[in-house]
Amino acid sequence: MEIHYLTAHQLKDRLEKRQISCTEIVKSIYLRIEEVEDRLNSYIRLEKESALSRAGQIDKLISAGSDIEDFMGIPVAIKDNICTKNITTTCASRILENYIPIYNATVIDRLESRNYILAGKANMDEFAMGSSNENSYFGTVKNPWDTDRVPGGSSGGPAACVAAGEAACSLGSDTGGSIRQPASLCGVVGFKPTYGMVSRYGLVAFASSLDQIGPITRDVEDCAAMLNIICGHDRKDSTSINVEVPDYKSFLKADIKDMRIGVPKELMVEGIDREVKEAVYRIIKLAEDIGGIVEEISLPSLEYALSVYYIIAPSEASSNLSRFDGVRYGYRNVEAESLREMYRRSRVEGFGDEVKRRIIIGTYCLSAGYYDEYYEKAQRVRTLIIGDFKKAFEKFDVLISPTSPTTAFKIGEKIEDPLTMYLSDICTIPVNLAGLPAISIPAGLSGSKLPIGLQIIGNVLREDNVLKVAYSLEKVIGFTGRPGL
């Protein structure tokens, strides 16, 4: 297989056996980038020179006899809303086009301590708002399986570059499905950990109570290895959970005998493509074949998840994004003659349409007289959703559903119709509202050769169950498809 399609653990294996050098890995990834990036636009910024010089240093370490840890010398793409010190972090927005962070996100510090290699900053929907990656100031990302189609969003770049061999793996962020939905549409693995398991310090906030960083990889094993590095308490993030971090790789066992798997019927109804549903049923059958106990279950409050999400997320966003005002950093309109005008014009010119739409919705929902009716009520319903999941997990170890109701749709198909676009995340949003861990793994291809994703949801802090089921099903599904790029 081409080097650029090897997983991180396969690369590690070859590094250990001295069959390959870091420099060769980085060179082959960049060759691939040069080959396909024009067609994909996965990256906002490439770090070729620093990656090559870093690779050279790591090769020296290895020849000096250094132990080879997971992701040492492995090129990783980082979504451009995760702060990298001295390297632009734009959130795919004009307002941060030239913003250079003065510090590293905690996840970046952790990866650096493992000697990872930053391949580049990956494209995304502006401020992680979107499901198609069409809302980027730096242009739409194309789906490697069909470049007329979207890669999903908001982590469209991180998913597309992993699918196309432009990076071994990537880090994305997931607020309502932004890791899992593009992973599903691009035929790769995407994991959103339990809220609080990964520090948000240095992740540019969209909706603080929902955002979570997670890996996008080519298989479940790489995913578990990445969780080992990025999970864990961080005192710089007050919402980070202080629990002992297990060895996630220890859950990679192909055994789901007697595990109880629930299928929420609210996630299998109208709006879900026939082919997607069929794929899920096919996998249910496979799961039963290897000893899993599968049953349908109802979580009635999920019906309201989308409405709750589109109140809470924009409300928090409207406040989180108010710091982008042209005063201290980022885009500033210099013609403005008063403070108010500078604020207004900097923000009008700096933000894209979808971001403005959500700021307006959020500002409205928090306004005096509307707060109780919207934000407060949404929080109450959110509690109901959490309660429904809690009940479900008394009976089940994991829940499964489609990740996305459809396969990748055409660029431009939904962009004029935000409400239809919002439905793309109907299966993933409830998971963020309840703070649960969930993964999307490739479930097969549709008739038109587009990837379908399966979502596996676990209870709070039960990443172990999610990984076990994902690893077992990955084995029996045996997905080996590669985009014909």
Place this chain on the structure above:
Amino acid sequence: MKNEYEPVIGLETHVELYTNTKMFCGCRLSFGEEKNIYTCPVCLGHPGSLPVINKKAIEYAAKIALALNCKIRKYTIFHRKNYFYPDMPKNYQISQYDLPLGVGGYLDIDIGSYIRRVGITRVHMEEDTGKLLHKGITGRISESEASIVDFNRAGTPLIEVVTEPDIRSPEEAKEYMIVLRNLILFLDVSDCSMEEGSLRCDANVSVRKTGEDKIGTKTEIKNLNSFKFLQKGLEYEVKRQIKVLEAGGGIIQQTRHYDSKTGTTKVLRSKEEAHDYRYFPEPDLVPIYIEDKMIEDIRKTIPELPSAKAKRFEKQYGLPKYDSSFLANNKSLADYFEQCCRHYNNAKNIAKWIMGDFSALLNKEKMTIKDSRVTPENLCKMLEIIDKGKINYKIAKSVFEEMFSTGKNPQKIIEDRGLEQISDEGLLEAVIEEVIKDNPGPVKQFKEGKDKAIGFLIGRVMAKTKGKANPGMVNEIIIKKLS
């Protein structure tokens, strides 16, 4: 006419806490150094940065709340207060809203003839903003050529103390502020410097006909940042409101700004222009649970407060009420006084010196007693020397001045300068006889019954002895000799 109206005043006071670090990051607090040096991604509001609560600030805030007789909430959270202004790095302030740390307290204000109990609605925590410096003639943002933002202050822990509308006169308001400031100084959690802006005050004011229960429409007055401005600003506003009502008008709910130059209040914004702060729970922070044990531990750190101290001084040292509160209201004076009491047993004498000559010198030099070079031991030594009749008050005053400027021991000063009082009868008699001989005029006057003349003769004796003669003895000897 004026007596028909009664002011109804509530105060909102902001106090900067002097913790080692800021409210939500590890930056040091600044005291007017170079601009923007005590900053980090958090207090600059950089993308991706997150706040972490400073536990010390919670302790300090709880200490204040407890000293104000508030109940401490066991469950308290932070909210975001959203509004745009360049001194606010995130364009929202992390503050508290409907679940403040302390609620339902009171503070008693001794006005002299009565005690006013002022209800404390709430004590809550928040972060301070940065400082704006406007370049231009007027110093206003709208008219400046450019503005500079200094974020050194951004994120400094603040508490806000909100009172019930229980205050009934500008004078009471001023007294409340004095007592509150004192109380916080005693708690040692803020320097409460009004000049430096670590203590700031806004007021809500309305007036009503005396005897009415209903509270009238109020205005909010900003920028009442000294005791004097607080009283003057409120006096102006109360008069203004009465005038409007007397003329048959109505009070408009608005925010007004006190202009200390003209002594008037001017409209800042109307009710319609008031901000909608869109408060919502801060999602970057988790709720704070305060256990009973923590409250008890904090309560133990609260020292004896001024009112209790004053009562104790009256009882323990037999000081008059005025002297007791004078000393008890200033922690460093009170501590100094009590240290002196350990060395010397006439507390009234100590109080007299501290409140008299000592305070006068401190005021003149703009110093506090803590910075003074006079140790309690040396002050007591001087008082003993006076008691023994070795120096008189006039000499003592000059000795004390030298102690004050040099920190020297009084005995040493007296010896070095040869100031010891002459109480030797023989010596004094010789000088007095000389004076009587040299001043036949006054002597004659005295003998004719003009008592005043003795003053002149004593003055002459003092001049000849360079002030060292024991004045009581001189007086006695002259009378004896001339009668």
